[in-house]
Structure formats: structure tokens, C-alpha cells
Amino acid sequence: AQSVAQPEDQVNVAEGNPLTVKCTYSVSGNPYLFWYVQYPNRGLQFLLKYITGDNLVKGSYGFEAEFNKSQTSFHLKKPSALVSDSALYFCAVRGGSARQLTFGSGTQLTVLP
């Protein structure tokens, strides 16, 4: 079985400050990890993924994520938050030969001006 946890339902950060949205996972086999963003009443947009290689993955809109195998984490980060980054963020995982992704419950990010 595979699972993913986003321990924070809500994250607030001031514009210009660094942001972190947390994600931890549990899988059998090698993990394949993904981050998505969702704006109100829209579909999810793919941000970035970790398949193999460098632990720091860079994605769209200045976001990056750090894979930490020992802590089974894949936290999403951005050095300087924008008000337009305010949205719902989802982490997802696929383990080994699993045929589907499992999504976390989402974290609402609010960037305050």
C-alpha cells in the first residue's frame, strides 16, 4: 500500500518570505513523487516530479522540492513567495510498480501581501 500525508491543512506566509509545504510518504519500492497546484474551480496543474537523481528538483513558477529518503519526505519550497502563489497544493506518490498515484489531502497556501 502507498500513502502520502500533508500534515498542514493551511500555511500562511508573508509575501517575499520563503515558503515550505510539507509532504511525507510511505511506499513499497522506489518512490515517484509529484507536486500539483490547484486554483479555485480549476483542475490540478503539474509543478514538478522526483523520479531519480538529484534530491533537489526544480519545477514550474520558481518552485522546487527536496527529496529526503531517510525522512521519507518531499517538501515543496520557494525562496520568495508571491501573492499569486496562493492556492491549494497537492503532493502525490507512486511506489514501485503501482498502477496509480495516491494524492495527499492538500494544503491551502495563503501568501499575505
Next chain:
Amino acid sequence: DGGITQSPKYLFRKEGQNVTLSCEQNLNHDAMYWYRQDPGQGLRLIYYSQIVNDFQKGDIAEGYSVSREKKESFPLTVTSAQKNPTAFYLCASSIVSAGLVYEQYFGPGTRLTVT
């Protein structure tokens, strides 16, 4: 939202009626998925299909049905047996490589309201 279209964006139905949600993709992806999204519960997988004429139940398939007659299309029918059908429905697709799936691309969603 890429090359995945869902129609309509908003749908209203009376209780007891079946309703079909459309999902079409022009990305040449083999796999397609249907998710249900409720507030505070993230995404829950309803059905998925990796090849034409084949599909598998997800975590919450009861009260739903699908078909995959064409690679580009994966319609979802919400039947009267679904106890609480009001939700936001998302369709997605992905490539399949060596039997494994990678990132999924999502459509804009259909918000279904049943009264």
C-alpha cells in the same frame, strides 16, 4: 489544463437521474482517470483505464460506471445508486511507459450538483 477537456463545467440534475460526464484528451496518453474531489478530502480515485476496452475500479467506484471505447475518450456515468453525487469531478490522463504511469495531466473539472 493542457489537452484534456471536460464538459460541461457545471451540471445540475435531479436526484434519481443518471448523468454522464465527458472527458476527452488529445495528448495520445494511454491511461485515463476519474477522481472525485470533496472539500477537505483531497482527490479520491473512482475508475482508471490503461488501455482501450479495459478499466479498473478505484477506491470509490460504487455508484459509478465508465467506458473506454476510444483512446481519446473516458466518459463517467454517475448513477442513481451513488448516494452523495454532488462533488467536483476531475479527469486526468498520463503516459504509460514499461507498464508504469508517471505524472498525470488534469482537465478543468465538472462541478455536479444533484438536488
